[in-house]
Amino acid sequence: MAVIEVEGLWKIFGGDPERARERAREGVSKAEVKAETGSVIAVNDATFEVREQEIFVVMGLSGSGKSTLLRCINRLIEPTFGTVEVHGEDVTAYDDEQLRDIRRTKMSMVFQNFGLFPHRSVLGNVEYGLEVAGMSKSEREEKARRTLDLVGLEGYEESRPSELSGGMQQRVGLARALVNDPEILLMDEAFSALDPLIRDEMQNELLQLQEMWDPAATILFITHDLDEALKMGDRIAIMKDGELAQVGTPTEILTNPADEYVRSFVENVNRTKVLQARTVVRDPRDEEEARLRTDSPSVHPRAPLAEILPTVLKSDQPVAVRNGQGDLKGVVSRSALMEEVTRNAGVDLEEEAVEEAVTAQAS
Amino acid sequence: MDLNIGAAFEALIDWLKTNFEGFFEVAATAIGSTTEGLEDVLLLLPSWVMILLFTALAWWVASRGVALFTLVGMGLLDSYEFALFGTEIAVGMGYWEITMETLALILSSTLLSLLIGIPLGIWAAKSDTVDAIIRPVLDFMQTMPAFVYLIPAVVLFGLGTVPGVIATFIFATPPCVRLTNLGIRQVSEEAIEAAQSFGSTPTQMLFKVELPMALPTILAGINQTVLLALSMVVIAALIGSGGLGDPVVQGIQQLQIATGFEGGLAIVILAIFLDRVTQAIGERAGSTAQAA
Numbered sequence: 113m114a115v116i117e118v119e120g121l122w123k124i125f126g127g128d129p130e131r132a133r134e135r136a137r138e139g140v141s142k143a144e145v146k147a148e149t150g151s152v153i154a155v156n157d158a159t160f161e162v163r164e165q166e167i168f169v170v171m172g173l174s175g176s177g178k179s180t181l182l183r184c185i186n187r188l189i190e191p192t193f194g195t196v197e198v199h200g201e202d203v204t205a206y207d208d209e210q211l212r213d214i215r216r217t218k219m220s221m222v223f224q225n226f227g228l229f230p231h232r233s234v235l236g237n238v239e240y241g242l243e244v245a246g247m248s249k250s251e252r253e254e255k256a257r258r259t260l261d262l263v264g265l266e267g268y269e270e271s272r273p274s275e276l277s278g279g280m281q282q283r284v285g286l287a288r289a290l291v292n293d294p295e296i297l298l299m300d301e302a303f304s305a306l307d308p309l310i311r312d313e314m315q316n317e318l319l320q321l322q323e324m325w326d327p328a329a330t331i332l333f334i335t336h337d338l339d340e341a342l343k344m345g346d347r348i349a350i351m352k353d354g355e356l357a358q359v360g361t362p363t364e365i366l367t368n369p370a371d372e373y374v375r376s377f378v379e380n381v382n383r384t385k386v387l388q389a390r391t392v393v394r395d396p397r398d399e400e401e402a403r404l405r406t407d408s409p410s411v412h413p414r415a416p417l418a419e420i421l422p423t424v425l426k427s428d429q430p431v432a433v434r435n436g437q438g439d440l441k442g443v444v445s446r447s448a449l450m451e452e453v454t455r456n457a458g459v460d461l462e463e464e465a466v467e468e469a470v471t472a473q474a475s
Numbered sequence: 476m477d478l479n480i481g482a483a484f485e486a487l488i489d490w491l492k493t494n495f496e497g498f499f500e501v502a503a504t505a506i507g508s509t510t511e512g513l514e515d516v517l518l519l520l521p522s523w524v525m526i527l528l529f530t531a532l533a534w535w536v537a538s539r540g541v542a543l544f545t546l547v548g549m550g551l552l553d554s555y556e557f558a559l560f561g562t563e564i565a566v567g568m569g570y571w572e573i574t575m576e577t578l579a580l581i582l583s584s585t586l587l588s589l590l591i592g593i594p595l596g597i598w599a600a601k602s603d604t605v606d607a608i609i610r611p612v613l614d615f616m617q618t619m620p621a622f623v624y625l626i627p628a629v630v631l632f633g634l635g636t637v638p639g640v641i642a643t644f645i646f647a648t649p650p651c652v653r654l655t656n657l658g659i660r661q662v663s664e665e666a667i668e669a670a671q672s673f674g675s676t677p678t679q680m681l682f683k684v685e686l687p688m689a690l691p692t693i694l695a696g697i698n699q700t701v702l703l704a705l706s707m708v709v710i711a712a713l714i715g716s717g718g719l720g721d722p723v724v725q726g727i728q729q730l731q732i733a734t735g736f737e738g739g740l741a742i743v744i745l746a747i748f749l750d751r752v753t754q755a756i757g758e759r760a761g762s763t764a765q766a767a
Contacts, residue, residue: 188668216674227669231687241673244683288673298672 114161115296115330116185121158121194123180123354127151129192142353154180156354158194163347165328171341172351178334179224181351182300185332186219187211198296216245220289224301226281228273228288234260235269238287245292252291259291260284262321279310286318290329297331304335315343319414323435338377342366342386343414350374363391367455384418384453392417392452393433393442400430400443410434413441417453424449488627503637506583510636514579522553522571533748537755544751548744568737570719574745577718580636580711581704581749584643588700592648593693596655597681606656613649621646621710629714639707639716647703654696658689694757701753705746719745 124132127150135145142153154177162168172178183189185196187203196203203214220241228237235256242252260266263283273281282302289297303311322328335341341348342362349359350373358370366383369375390413396404410432411420424431430443492499517525526549534542554569599606624645628638662685670684686693712720719741726735 183668186672188671212674212676214674215672219672221669221672223665223669225665227663227665229666229669229684229688231690240670240683244670244673244675244679288669 113164115164116162117197118158118160119195121155121184122192123155123184123189124192125152125154153354158356160349160356160359162330162332165330166346167331167333167344169333169335169341169345169348170351171335171338171348173336176351177354178351179300182298182334186215186221186298218294219296219298220294221298222285222289222302224304226285228281228284230273234271234284237284238291240288241292255291259287263287278306282306294329297329299333301334320436339386362387385416387417389413389415389420389433389444392444392448396443404432404440408432488630492631499631503632506640507637510579510583510640513582514576517575517579526550533752537751541751545748552741568741570741573718573721574741577708580639580716580718584640584647584704585701587644588648588651592651593655596652597659599656600659613652616645617649621707625714634715636716638714639711643704643707643711646707647700650699651696655693658692659685662688691757691761694760698753698757701749702746708742
């Protein structure tokens with residue numbers, strides 16, 4: 113079921129938005145529209161939906177409009193045209209009071225440079241959302257402490273944000289966003305400012321948290337990093353010059369790039385390292401159920417294909433896929449895995465063969 | 476037609492005086508009684524007790540060095556007579572009472588500056604239009620020679636402490652407005668967005684995020700306001716505001732080097748004390764509100 117439905121969303125800065133939209137619809141390029149109308153088109157007719165409890169990644173290079181798009185969802189930036197619906201309610205029609213209410217109870221946001229309040233302690237930062245919503249001191253403090261424990265920051269409650277490392281600061285940012293149990297988590301390049309190792313750690317922790325939560329949040333995740341998009345995303349939208357070039361699962365994006373732009377992004381990707389077990393999983397058949405109930409070798413749904421390859425190849429039967437909690441998510445069969453691993457290898461071989469032939473002829 | 480700017484301004488002041496007499500009377504009473512009240516409080520305790528209190532304050536907010544300076548400097552402002560080996564000795568300048576008069580004038584004009592300057596600064600930070608209007612007015616207030624607006628101040632408020640406070644207020648308010656404006660505009664865009672994204676009302680935003688994060692800058696503005704107020708002391712003395720300006724004015728008029736120097740030195744001592752103490756308060760706030 114869709115939690116967020118974005119329909120025909122435009123964000124046009126300055127100039128004459130009506131005319132800019134007309135011209136853009138006629139196929140005029142962004143630069144020409146700017147020269148003609150003085151308007152900058154940041155988001156160009158975006159339509160997509162985010163489904164319940166999925167991680168939906170919007171990937172694009174800087175200036176592609178992805179952060180603007182995200183801010184249109186919670187209206188930190190007002191959309192120029194189009195609608196954003198959350199559970200079927202049009203957020204763009206909300207008045208200030210309704211908007212504050214949805215921000216306090218349903219949606220929260222994590223920022224690229226953390227956006228922490230330097231004059232407040234770590235605890236004070238995490239309490240902020242509950243405080244403005246009017247929760248009593250003792251109640252919000254208890255919730256904030258619990259959330260800080262969850263992100264591994266117990267003992268730092270009274271520290272100032274400036275005393276913490278970048279990774280820890282973003283944990284504070286994450287705790288601040290999680291403290292009111294939001295249904296929707298908006299993450300704006302949340303891990304981009306971190307060191308690669310810390311980033312990896314935070315990604316894994318977010319995935320773990322997502323697994324543990326009940327009900328899990330729906331996450332809209334913005335990034336410029338394809339590896340991150342493929343690792344985190346249940347579905348990915350690739351954005352270019354304000355337009356969505358393609359929306360699909362990691363497998364779809366890697367296998368069937370919609371255009372040259374997406375293809376140029378994904379062509380050098382090592383599929384076995386970025387595609388995860390969950391992309392080749394299928395539901396267990398009835399006759400397999402009994403066997404899977406007992407302890408058998410299993411793989412994690414987020415494990416890369418390269419990592420599960422030995423386990424699956426060694427087993428005569430399909431291997432169970434279980435998450436960190438031990439819940440059965442399905443099985444991976446040897447044939448499904450091999451098909452996925454070799455899918456593009458064949459194409460590559462052909463291309464190489466052609467190239468070889470061409471060079472042979474030329475010489 | 477002869478367009479006389481000066482005459483037009485005079486007509487404006489006359490018009491204000493006749494039409495808003497009641498307002499100016501109320502304002503004069505409020506300012507006058509605030510200043511007198513502060514003076515009474517400052518002179519309530521014996522001078523040596525006050526000196527120790529100021530020293531303790533300096534030690535607490537600033538440092539031991541500032542405390543030592545306060546003890547010695549303020550001590551010089553007072554006077555002591557004692558007998559040593561049968562000789563009568565008198566030390567100190569004996570300016571304690573007029574120093575407290577000056578301090579009261581500075582405190583009440585600074586209070587007025589903050590009361591009007593901080594809200595104005597907030598408004599200017601929120602609205603570019605207001606900012607554009609206020610900016611030249613502030614320039615005018617700061618560059619117009621202070622003697623010039625003494626005249627209308629006297630016309631509207633009469634001689635004494637009140638026009639002194641008003642003239643000091645006009646001269647000392649601009650940095651408070653400017654730095655409040657600057658401080659709020661400097662709050663990081665991401666912190667503002669974060670506060671918004673968690674559902675803050677505009678009031679919550681102002682009091683929970685913008686003002687606390689702008690506080691170090693605002694305090695720097697207050698420090699400037701206090702020092703500018705002190706620099707008006709001599710000019711205020713010309714219209715009968717009393718205080719430490721009196722010996723300086725007397726020194727000039729009667730060519731008394733000794734009196735003039737003592738008055739000047741007393742002002743410097745008070746200035747250094749006020750500067751170090753307000754600066755230390757600003758630094759304290761700065762270390763807690765430091766940008767991450």
